[in-house]
Amino acid sequence: MASIATCFTLPPKPHPRLISKPSLFPIRPSTSPPLPPFSTRLRHSRPSLTLARAGLDALTGIKPGAAVESDKLPSDVRKRTMDAVDACGGRVTVGDVSSRAGLKLNQAQNALQALAADTEGFLEVSDEGDVLYVFPKDYRAKLLGKSFRMRIEPVLDKAKAGTEYVARVSFGTALIASIVLVYTAIIVALSSSRSEDDNRGRRGRSYDSGFTFYMSPVDLFWFWDPYYYRRRRVQSEDSKLKFIESIFSFVFGDGDPNQGIEEERWKLIGKYITSKGGVVAAEELAPYLDLKGGTMDDETYILPVLLRYEGEPVIDEEGNILYQFPSLQRTASSQRSGRKEYVGRRWADFVVGVDKFFSEKKWQFSSTSISERALVAGLGGLNLFGVIILGAILKDSTVAPVGFIKFITSIFPLLQIYAGSFFAIPLVRWFIVSKTNADIEKRNRARLKSARALESPDISLRRKLLSARDMAQQTVIGQDKIVYSTDKDLIEQDYEAQDWDRRFREIEKSD
Incomplete structure (x- = not known):
């Protein structure tokens, strides 16, 4: 346990919820006089405001029509991203796509930006600075019409x-x-x-x-x-x-009977973390990972998951190390988080829609x-x-x-x-x-053993799992939380962007 704690003494990284990248749409604030202040829910901390402003600044890069941006993506990444978009109904966060497609967060974001640029998709920004990608129903047909590849x-x-x-x-x-x-x-x-x-x-x-x-x-x-x-x-x-x-x-x-199975592994892990509200214990992911020495004594086996989904360790009130994945806690679609449904139930009965462990084929x-x-x-x-x-x-x-x-x-x-x-x-x-x-x-035996340990957890593991469920949270970003959209009328959009930017600057200066 001590070895894993020493791995996380690095300085805190930026919040992964919104990463500033070149924009999909050439939208710039106009010089027109601002409208009267509009009512928004500006009741959040400085990090959220900074991230939201970064999201607005990110809307000034890629110019649609210049090239087919999706052709620059690996075929596998593009296909998996599009499947995830379809599964989520065409309105997604980066975390939605990352967890469903088993992609790294930066891969999912780059793919979503490229697809939106090529298919006339648009962005929505929530009052907490979350960026959502919205695609038209015929986005596949539009992309097929543009892409010779x-x-x-x-x-x-x-x-x-x-x-x-x-x-x-x-x-x-x-x-x-x-x-x-x-x-x-x-x-x-x-x-x-x-x-x-x-x-x-x-x-x-x-x-x-x-x-x-x-x-x-x-x-x-x-x-x-x-x-x-x-x-x-x-x-x-x-x-x-x-x-x-x-x-x-x-x-x-x-040929290899496990070809493409890594993709399935990461899909299982992403789906499991999302279903648990973005907070899990290392023992919960052990049935899907390769354990060093076949045991769960050293939690370094969870490091690949932290790197892929930008997770971070957190300590609960009892001193247990849990792992939180903020980007997977923000979703555009309603999903079960299972916060306290675990109480009094077997783990095998509690897990719904996710395989109990990852098995390789011989x-x-x-x-x-x-x-x-x-x-x-x-x-x-x-x-x-x-x-x-x-x-x-x-x-x-x-x-x-x-x-x-x-x-x-x-x-x-x-x-x-x-x-x-x-x-x-x-x-x-x-x-x-x-x-x-x-x-x-x-x-396979090591993963099966760890899965069986979760089916009948001992007292310490049970308390750890309950603590993870108590810390779990999931934010569903509905239309009522959207304060900015690139799909709005250009003049209205310029006014709102200018006013929003002014408010952010005033609040940042007051800090």
Whole structure:
């Protein structure tokens, strides 16, 4: 506990509720005489006034129409932000988007600014200095009409998927092609050798040996038919791989099963913190994090959460260290905070709509069935055996390197590499998968253990959780709290901005 306390001796940082950034709209105070003072709720402390004024000053930067600002965002950040905006009904705070999309606060703010600039969204400022982003219902259509990148992304995604499919099928086709070439070369070489021994002058005319083999290059294309094995074999589900793709799966596996799971982890954490009114104990987040040494003795495991959501430690009346996230306590939509609903209830029953702990998926060696794996391994072994035999034959000086044999000799190193790597890669991968799964199992057990500790907390942990619920708060910013909006008439907006700015300056000077 002492180690975590020493991590927070840094000077206090600015309130994360409103960060001054270049504006979306070129709005400047006019020189017109001010209207009579308007009625606002200016009953707040200097930090809130300063932040609100910073919000007004931030409205003078990005000029809409000059460029598509959303194209400068990473595609993943843009998509997650838009999904969060849709989930919140088009009116959001930075904290709403950060918690729902699992983004860092600065990422969420930059994305919201860019989207608002491109889609004719506008800002609202509350009497406490909170900034809300409001988007029109058709903002996606407006953005799609401006952004060439968004229009081309679906095409690129399909092209990427097609390329991956071609790679998988090509590797499987290469095994069939290798077997055909290797055993054809063996037959040709043996026939040529017998012809030399018989001294019949038919060197290189192996087709007279009594064996006839013909395969048109077109015949390989049936391997490329995505629906071939679906027609030839009755499959109950599409989850079964086609045989040619199962060859690639056997050698290289099926990719990371936890791809994109970090995004889900941060969504869970953000959703949990928000549902608890922005104040939590470290033990509450342990089921979602990677615990150092698998225990909760050292609370440094919560540092990544504090950095992402700009949280800060607070001390309750009993001396317990809790963690507050001010930006996640301000929302544009009503959400349950669960302040005192915990009393007399199990933690498992109390958590609503959030998974009890974060679980990683284990890696599979291959998604193929046992019979498919045996067939693939058998073909690979047949190919490896043929390459070994062909290598011994090619070392025989009596075999003349002409025609087809000359071609096979030139590509023989590639055939050897393919045959050897067909088993070397899966062997190495098996050890890696085993070690990775052991680590995943260890982390999952630690998170499950911490989740079970919360289901039946001891007296000290229970008092700590109750204290966190008592300190929790959530401010829903409704229309009644809005004192400034960039969506208003320009003249009215200039007057109000000028009067508001004057009032802020007067109050700041009086301090």
